Amino acid sequence: MPDRAAPHPDRRALLVSGAALSGAALAGLGLSGPAAAAEAPALPAGPLSDLPLVAPRTEFVYEAVVEIAPLVSLGDSPLGERRIVPITGGRFQGPRIRGTVLSGGADRQLVRKDGVRRLDALYEMQAEDGAILTVRNQVLIDPGRDGAPDYRFSTIEMTAPEGPHAWLNRLVLVGTLHSLRPARAAVLVRAFRLA
Known part of the structure; x- marks a missing residue:
């Protein structure tokens, strides 16, 4: 004892x-x-243990076409150039949810001295039933070197109200980002849940 x-x-x-x-x-x-x-x-x-190494798999949750205004430079900082891109609207849809991207959000960016871009977008989306979802999408873009493609991946945090969309609050989401220029002033965000 x-x-x-x-x-x-x-x-x-x-x-x-x-x-x-x-x-x-x-x-x-x-x-x-x-x-x-x-x-x-x-x-x-x-691995450091005998447990089986099982990589997480992903499942598609939604894609959003996020419309954007022209980029505004906020000047240099000790960490690199600061920029902001206003979010002006758009649409999103997936197997369980769809709706519109609301205007008023913004994507704050830092272009580091090594060329890597850090994006921190905060905006709202409205589901067809009127529920407002808050999205925070943090992206790292490393420009391809020596012929390699860009590295563009993100972590997405969603906050949904209690009710039919509360399942979004219990997910770890990762995403991809693709520019839709020059066809339109928008980006395509695809979100996947880790499972």
Whole structure:
């Protein structure tokens, strides 16, 4: 039976002890300081456990044609060029839901010094039954190098009201983004649930 009067170890003391032990182990290998991390033994490749490695699969949830206004530059920052693209409307549909993209949202962008773009779009969509869904779509676009295609993927967070669309609140969504220019001033967003 455990002794309830025994004091619990101090978390800071445990962290300091752990750091000292790992330092001693590296010193025992003749390694210390920043060189220790560079010269430490390589970790084995692959999974760290015997559990089967099962990749998540995806299921299509909806696609949206999001209409946009011209890009507005907000100037440079220490992290890169800041830009904003107003969202002016559009439509969306999928197997279980459809409706319109409402105007008033915006896509805030950061073009980093290395050419990678970070997009953070926040807007609302209205389902056919009138329910308003809030969408936050965070995209990373890495321009293709050496003939490789662009890398354009996103994480999508949806907030739906209680009721028939509440199932959207319980999903992890990932997405793709494609420009529809020059045919129209819009982007195509496809959303998939991880399953």
